[in-house]
Amino acid sequence: MKRVRTRFAPSPTGYMHVGNLRSAIFAYLIAKHYNGDFILRIEDTDQERKVEGAVDIIYDTCLLCGLIPDEGPREGGNYGPYVQSKRLHIYKEYAEKLVEMGKAYYCFCSEECLEEMRKEAEKKKIPFMYDGRCQKLTKEEIEEKIKKGEKYVIRQKMPKDGMSVYHDIVYGEMTFENKLLEDQILLKSDGFPTYNFANVVDDHLMGITHVIRGNEYLTSTPKYNLLYDAFGWEKPTYIHLPMVVDFDMKKLSKRHGAASFMDLYKDGYLPEAVVNYLALLGWSPETTDEIFSLEELIKIFDPSRINKAPAIYDVKKLNWVNAHYIKKLSLDELLKITVPHLEQAYDLSDKSEDWIKHLVKIYQNHISYGKEIVEVTDLFFKKDISLDEECISFMEKGRAKEVVKCFAKYIKEVEEWTIDNIVDVINNVKKEMGVKGKDLYMPIRIMVSGQMHGPELPDTIYLLGKETIISRLNNLN
Numbered sequence: 001m002k003r004v005r006t007r008f009a010p011s012p013t014g015y016m017h018v019g020n021l022r023s024a025i026f027a028y029l030i031a032k033h034y035n036g037d038f039i040l041r042i043e044d045t046d047q048e049r050k051v052e053g054a055v056d057i058i059y060d061t062c063l064l065c066g067l068i069p070d071e072g073p074r075e076g077g078n079y080g081p082y083v084q085s086k087r088l089h090i091y092k093e094y095a096e097k098l099v100e101m102g103k104a105y106y107c108f109c110s111e112e113c114l115e116e117m118r119k120e121a122e123k124k125k126i127p128f129m130y131d132g133r134c135q136k137l138t139k140e141e142i143e144e145k146i147k148k149g150e151k152y153v154i155r156q157k158m159p160k161d162g163m164s165v166y167h168d169i170v171y172g173e174m175t176f177e178n179k180l181l182e183d184q185i186l187l188k189s190d191g192f193p194t195y196n197f198a199n200v201v202d203d204h205l206m207g208i209t210h211v212i213r214g215n216e217y218l219t220s221t222p223k224y225n226l227l228y229d230a231f232g233w234e235k236p237t238y239i240h241l242p243m244v245v246d247f248d249m250k251k252l253s254k255r256h257g258a259a260s261f262m263d264l265y266k267d268g269y270l271p272e273a274v275v276n277y278l279a280l281l282g283w284s285p286e287t288t289d290e291i292f293s294l295e296e297l298i299k300i301f302d303p304s305r306i307n308k309a310p311a312i313y314d315v316k317k318l319n320w321v322n323a324h325y326i327k328k329l330s331l332d333e334l335l336k337i338t339v340p341h342l343e344q345a346y347d348l349s350d351k352s353e354d355w356i357k358h359l360v361k362i363y364q365n366h367i368s369y370g371k372e373i374v375e376v377t378d379l380f381f382k383k384d385i386s387l388d389e390e391c392i393s394f395m396e397k398g399r400a401k402e403v404v405k406c407f408a409k410y411i412k413e414v415e416e417w418t419i420d421n422i423v424d425v426i427n428n429v430k431k432e433m434g435v436k437g438k439d440l441y442m443p444i445r446i447m448v449s450g451q452m453h454g455p456e457l458p459d460t461i462y463l464l465g466k467e468t469i470i471s472r473l474n475n476l477n
Contacts, residue, residue: 004036006210008067009043009199012054015260016061018313019214019244019252022278026241027212028067029279029301039206040072042083043199045192061261064271066294071206079206084198091193094201094231095154095186103230104186106142107134107155129182130155154187156197156227164222169239170306171215176222184223196220200227208236215240239303242282245310252313268337268370270329273322282311291324319368327365334360337370345374346381359463362455376454380463385450385472394452400443403433407444408473417466422458448472 006027010020031038040062044050055073062069071077081087098104107130114130121128135157137145145152158181165175186197193201203211218240228235244252264274272294279297280290283306292300326334338360342348348356359377367373379385387395395401410425430440441457448469454460461469 001034002209003207004031004034004209005039005207006031006036006212007039007041007203007206007208008062008069009041009202010058011043011046011049012051012058013046013049014051014054015057015262017252017260018264018274018278018281021061021065021261021274022244022281022311023212023214023241024062024067025065025275025278026239026283026303026306027210029297030210030212030239030303031070032298033301036209037070038067039077039079039208040069040075040082041202041206042073043195044083044085045195045198047085047192057262064265065261065275066271084193084202087198087202088191088193090205091187091198091201092191095193095197098156098186098227098230099154101230102157104154104156105135105183106137106146106152107183107185108137108145108150108152109134110151132157132183135183151189153185153189155183156186156223156230158183158223158226164225166221166225166235166238168218168221169237169303170242170308171218171240174218174221176219178222181223181226196223197227200224203236204228204231204233210239211236212239212241215242239306242307243310244281244313246313249310249312264369268341268372269318269322270325270337273325274318276325277318277321281313282307282309290321323368326367326369329364331357331361334364338363338367338373341371341374342377355463358459362459362463366455379449379451383468383471384475387446387450391446391450391452394442395446398439399433399435400439400446403429403435403440403443404447404473406433408470411461411466411469411473414466417462419458419462422461426458 008024008027010016010024016024028038030036040058042055042058059074069075071079071082073080073082095104099106109130117131118128132155134155159178162178163175164178164181165173167173184196185194187193202208221238221240225235246252261271261274265271275294276290276292276297279292279301283301285292285300285305286302326337329337335357339356342356342360359380360373363373363376366376395404406429407425410428411422414421414425426440426444429444430436433440442452445454445457445460446452448464449460464472
């Protein structure tokens with residue numbers, strides 16, 4: 001079997017959103033499942049949209065997620081350069097080869113000329129398609145125009161009859177009418193190739209065996225295949241991925257609020273959790289398991305199990321997966337993803353290092369991502385608390401207020417502020433009031449924290465401190 005080679009070929013236009021990252025993950029998993037190579041290629045032919053520093057972001061994202069390229073701009077390899085703007089001479093050579101072979105032609109049509117064609121198409125209420133008029137130019141006419149310095153593009157000559165058929169691993173047999181394929185531009189007037197041309201040339205020259213990309217390219221693939229046929233090249237295996245959408249079934253995009261990987265990372269999501277979640281976005285294993293390491297995913301990844309249906313990006317599910325990974329972190333690892341957010345939100349100058357560690361530790365099983373520590377711990381950083389309707393309703397039931405009064409009596413007598421002494425106070429209330437379970441813990445928790453649920457009550461009381469506890473209890477009506 002031919003060695004499997006996949007590529008991830010992002011454009012350096014900013015942060016990598018989750019849809020791009022999922023494509024990279026799938027390409028990596030397919031390569032490594034078959035003991036093949038994963039190539040990183042930077043497709044920067046659209047110079048206007050290029051963002052300074054975007055290549056660094058792409059690399060940082062891949063490396064954080066464990067998607068280590070075997071070849072790429074920094075790694076090197078036998079098929080470089082791995083940046084398209086450094087390969088312009090290659091595209092020019094192959095575009096001119098197609099012209100020589102009669103598979104492409106020079107087009108000198110100005111933008112004004114093309115605009116007239118568009119208006120004419122609008123009048124006839126038909127889709128605009130370039131009419132191929134420059135195919136009729138003679139060799140002498142072409143040479144004369146080039147000699148005069150007239151700008152030109154090179155267009156692919158498309159067949160006007162018959163069908164184009166190809167097989168996709170996810171979508172099966174795909175069939176398109178050739179008459180619907182426009183004579184697409186291969187080489188622009190500035191010498192840069194179009195995406196459609198450059199990726200075919202690069203995929204062939206870099207030995208890419210499996211092309212993994214979004215399903216928006218399903219309809220473009222016949223054009224790519226005609227280029228492969230024109231050169232007599234072997235076509236790759238196609239794997240088109242279902243679109244990632246929101247709950248309104250709209251395509252996920254940065255412009256519409258979709259998080260980039262770096263947004264998630266800065267908010268305290270763990271790269272291994274994000275990879276785990278995105279691998280299950282549009283793909284399912286044979287088992288019902290949902291937690292997988294990258295190594296486990298490599299072993300079990302089967303591209304034939306990629307779904308056709310759009311994949312819904314569900315932040316709640318991502319949080320569930322991430323929470324699973326957070327529970328396994330060491331305290332030092334947990335501090336790294338939480339403390340910076342606490343420092344940004346609150347004044348910690350009067351808090352000891354041990355106090356901060358204790359706070360973070362007791363919330364390890366209560367947060368889904370690092371930044372969430374700010375929201376769940378606000379009760380420790382404000383003087384007064386207020387009770388919502390549910391808390392007020394609970395405090396009106398049974399002996400809730402009596403339990404709190406009993407607790408207040410004992411807690412005021414504590415001299416050494418330790419968790420053991422706080423536990424003793426709670427046990428004294430239990431004995432004196434003859435209550436247990438939520439009838440014991442809930443009233444105390446509500447009055448000291450303003451919440452009905454949280455981490456261990458003795459830890460919460462300890463971290464709040466005696467002064468704050470007594471102040472809040474004094475507000476009991």
